[in-house]
Amino acid sequence: MAKSKTKYNYDLIVLGSGPAGEKGAAQAAYFGKKVAIVERDYYLGGAAASTTIPSKTLRETSLALSGIRARRLHGVDLALKRRATVQDFLHHERTVKDAERTRVMNNMLHHNVDIIKGRGLFVDEQTIEVQILGKEPKLLKGDIILIATGSSPRRPDNFPKDRRIYDSDSILQMKSIPKNMVVVGGGIIGCEYACTFAALGVDVSLVHNKNILLPILDRDISFALKNGMSKIGINLIMPESVESCTVKANWLEIKLGSGKIIDTEAVMLATGRTSTSGELNLEAAGITPGKYGLLEVDQNYQVIHPETRKPVPRIYAAGDVIGRPALASTSMEQARFAMIKAFNLEPYKEHVTPILPLGIYTIPECSLAGKTEEECREEKIDYVVGKAAYNQNARGMIIGDRDGFLKLIYEFNNDLSRPMKLLGVHVIGEIASELIHIGVNALIMDASSNLFIDTCFNYPTLGELYKYATYDAMGNRARRLESE
């Protein structure tokens, strides 16, 4: 390792400028800490700016271009008569990506965070050497170090290298939109891209090795998503594995476990991600990453030493690099909380909320917060369900979403005059990821069925569904008590 003369001192060095890195750096800087953020890519923003945001932008553009939303307004057909071009598809995406990268940059500058472009390597527990192309390396000393270097796609061995075989990073560099595509993996990334491409008119097959789509979802929502995805034309092949993938002249030949053959123009691998921890020279800090490069952390997001099982002093990690849920939203909260703990900034933020919602940008969109029915059963919690359908709601009818619904799970109690405690919120349909926040707040504040009975919702809005799902739950409780 090259020696450099000057040593720069910081209260905090952040490795990586994705959602966890950005918010961790901003949090510490907000409280007056001197912060450096190290980013090896040309742009700031990490995977959120380069893949999360663009993929959601493509989804939005595909919904507009395909006319799927407008078509639901009976009598209105905006479906394009022509095939969408890659240019249509990508123009808005670039604008949004650039804006997000600029926003991260401005946020760092606004907080007086030093931005250091280069590869960061541990020299010892508190020293980071930043290698900068064509320049002398810089040595940074940090009281605290936050590792937020994210993850990268993992490719299974049975797929050859070929430009028509994409992963979740390379898919956005696609040059032309194929006629058909096989998506391998029915996790969040696989389902989201399958929907976006199907909306653009691509003939999509999704090969998934389980018999349930996104088992993290409440079963009702998972089934409804399966139906919704079939409805927009996705060929769901599950449970099924991929035996092999062979490169032919103008196509790729996929052989499934069942022996079935699919010829396709393109393949997208959505088969998990590996933590980007291997290139940090972590050994110098006495840390060995686990399987898939995962860093283990304690409840304060302080890195745990793999052998002693004790927290490594002053080294924290947040975001994809520590594994699930590996969402931008939770990564930000982890990093903020880690910095509060690292710098003893309580009571500013006393805990990371236990209510972490999940937003899935499939078509239809899904979102959840709190417990599923399956979890209640496992935990032997007696519960009552209430549902309200978009097609029974004025706003739902206006936007023409005929399949969406809200499902609330309440803790059962047999006293009709007593409200029931809210346990879980599940939505599938238009703006599900936004709608869930009403329930997220209610869960955080330990609200009961009274909250939604008392709330006056704007009319016509989808928010009203909370009231009607609660009425439904109350009716279900009353019927159950009558029959007992």
Added chain:
Amino acid sequence: MAKSKTKYNYDLIVLGSGPAGEKGAAQAAYFGKKVAIVERDYYLGGAAASTTIPSKTLRETSLALSGIRARRLHGVDLALKRRATVQDFLHHERTVKDAERTRVMNNMLHHNVDIIKGRGLFVDEQTIEVQILGKEPKLLKGDIILIATGSSPRRPDNFPKDRRIYDSDSILQMKSIPKNMVVVGGGIIGCEYACTFAALGVDVSLVHNKNILLPILDRDISFALKNGMSKIGINLIMPESVESCTVKANWLEIKLGSGKIIDTEAVMLATGRTSTSGELNLEAAGITPGKYGLLEVDQNYQVIHPETRKPVPRIYAAGDVIGRPALASTSMEQARFAMIKAFNLEPYKEHVTPILPLGIYTIPECSLAGKTEEECREEKIDYVVGKAAYNQNARGMIIGDRDGFLKLIYEFNNDLSRPMKLLGVHVIGEIASELIHIGVNALIMDASSNLFIDTCFNYPTLGELYKYATYDAMGNRARRLESE
């Protein structure tokens, strides 16, 4: 008054089947009361089904047809090359209106409410005669009577009768979309229709007699709305009055107070509504309605006798018939609460929430809940404001809403370690009426700035704006304390 032999006995008679009537009837029936609902129109649902829902549906269709939303995705242009036809415009509206009427009907049948079609007139405090065309009138006796007969548009005297001069009821029967239109009145109805027609390419002038648009809004939002409406091409003429309207051969000539003349193909009058109380023979129950037919009620929505100033026994009123805010959302809550009080059903619902949000379906959409800055100043409450812009939010960038923002008002306190109490929530931009509900819940539960700091919002969503507006408010408090 004709005599009829049979007298039907009910616990509750509801006059009118709009939002207040429907929900009042359902509420009482849910608790086992025997209920009749009297509706003079052929369809159930009242103004919500015949005008509110259709106007919001037209707005949605106009946004889809005009491509306004899609155009915000740079590089995507779905604007129609042809002039929209009335058929495009109205097809989806009819479907939605029919569905809503059917929904109300099913809700009444589901709750075993007797639906009685005809004109209801008071015979005495507890007896209603229903006149049914071509049939013998029915006499209904009710322990409780709920008046929910709504309102109808009020026409100023200086406008002649002409088929090209519409009000908020007749506008939906328009046969062809005019090239230009003058909307008179800058209240909610006037602003909403002006935006919908502007989105359809009509050259709209809005004449408003005040110098502030929708003064009920926080001033920041009102100014932003003015800019937004100008941006979609509306010619805002304010403060200004209409002197006269003269019918010419192929046009209408509007003379303004300033002397300026506008020639237009169509006029829409949005100059207030009058309560529909005049045809109920209210004298028989000893009630005289006030100005514009308004019924006065106490805090339990029981009708107040105009002379004795005491509540009239067993007679309640809710919705437009009692005046402002005359919104479907609040009307429903009023009626539900009135029935709880009338039948002593506490503690099922102990009060009508003091937090009544306002959703305004202009383009851009606006919504508010709690206090405005102006109200805080009037009430001498020391406050801090925090804002977050859609164009600094990932979801806002994706949908291309460049002007929207969220504004939160917190009660100032000078202890940085103490959270601030939330006082008001104001939004302008896409899905404002949905987004407000996060704040509505927070206000109902008396939440502080800690709630949004602790909440994990899905990414990318507009919901995140609550967190960033709160950070902004905290920063503003800190800066203020530093400078003091």
